[in-house]
Amino acid sequence: MEITTALFTLAGTLVGGGISYFLQHQRFKQELKILREEHKTEFIAETTAKHFLNHKSYTDRSFETLKKHLGGFDDDELRKILVRAGAIRNYRDDGSEWWRLLSRMDEFIEKKQNS
Numbered sequence: 001m002e003i004t005t006a007l008f009t010l011a012g013t014l015v016g017g018g019i020s021y022f023l024q025h026q027r028f029k030q031e032l033k034i035l036r037e038e039h040k041t042e043f044i045a046e047t048t049a050k051h052f053l054n055h056k057s058y059t060d061r062s063f064e065t066l067k068k069h070l071g072g073f074d075d076d077e078l079r080k081i082l083v084r085a086g087a088i089r090n091y092r093d094d095g096s097e098w099w100r101l102l103s104r105m106d107e108f109i110e111k112k113q114n115s
Contacts, residue, residue, distance in 0.1 A: 041072075046084050049087065052065070060108070062096060062099075063078075063089075063096075063097035063099060082099050088101075
């Protein structure tokens with residue numbers, strides 16, 4: 001009798017825990033969706049920045065080019081978007097500002113060694 005009670009208790013706990021996990025997961029997904037909607041412009045701007053910085057022919061993009069294509073942001077706001085997108089800044093000898101994705105550093109180094 002005690003074993004049966006213990007098994008039912010264990011089964012109830014597992015089912016209850018599973019339901020609780022499922023509900024929390026659903027709530028998290030809904031909250032994330034709401035946050036994305038509230039900050040839609042920034043999410044899309046990051047996606048657009050990644051698109052330009054992932055171009056197969058260019059590992060680097062000038063800040064001016066990115067600014068031209070991602071209009072509507074002041075310079076520092078755009079720099080924050082680029083950092084959130086995973087980019088790093090570099091200054092060239094002429095003082096111009098260039099950005100590249102950190103994930104493409106190996107490709108950049110390889111390209112530099114081959115040229």
